[in-house]
Amino acid sequence: MRGRTPTIMKVIDTRLKRLLKKSGIEKNITPHSFRHTHTSLLIEAGVGIKEIQQRLGHTDINTTMNTYAHMTANMEEKASQQFSKLMKDLLL
Numbered sequence: 001m002r003g004r005t006p007t008i009m010k011v012i013d014t015r016l017k018r019l020l021k022k023s024g025i026e027k028n029i030t031p032h033s034f035r036h037t038h039t040s041l042l043i044e045a046g047v048g049i050k051e052i053q054q055r056l057g058h059t060d061i062n063t064t065m066n067t068y069a070h071m072t073a074n075m076e077e078k079a080s081q082q083f084s085k086l087m088k089d090l091l092l
Helices: 002-023 031-044 049-056 061-091
Strands: none
Touching (some): 002 031, 031 049, 031 061
């Protein structure tokens, strides 16, 4: 099966391009784009970075962190804001 992987990827890429054109979507979306979207949704759902690393198949967690650090930073900011709101609500 390994030898067929480039052929299968080419077929998927060709079909995706055809569907995008048919849909009138001009943005350059690749099959790999779905991997990033999936990961973004996992991060937004609060899934831990270690679980995401394993799901993506990264052998080193730094690969995951370096690729998606901007998203985790956004989540940290959101968590900080939520905590501040909680504390403020407790004081009222």
